Amino acid sequence: MDGFKNFLSQYKGAIIGIIIAILILCTKLYDLIIACVVIILGAIIGNYVQQNKYSVKEKLKNFIDRL
Numbered sequence: 001m002d003g004f005k006n007f008l009s010q011y012k013g014a015i016i017g018i019i020i021a022i023l024i025l026c027t028k029l030y031d032l033i034i035a036c037v038v039i040i041l042g043a044i045i046g047n048y049v050q051q052n053k054y055s056v057k058e059k060l061k062n063f064i065d066r067l
Contacts, residue, residue: 008015024030049056 024033
């Protein structure tokens with residue numbers, strides 16, 4: 001029994017993570033999570049492009065020229 005308690009205390013975070021992952025999969029919340037991640041990435045990329053217009057334009061021009 002002492003070994004089981006040590007196992008639980010050592011891997012408590014992993015066990016909680018597995019339980020949360022199972023709940024997310026069972027309730028299909030992963031669709032919502034993926035949608036939120038895509039929205040956040042789009043906002044970050046849009047902000048980066050807006051802040052660095054000229055460098056992004058040069059990088060795209062160089063990339064297109066290589067093609």
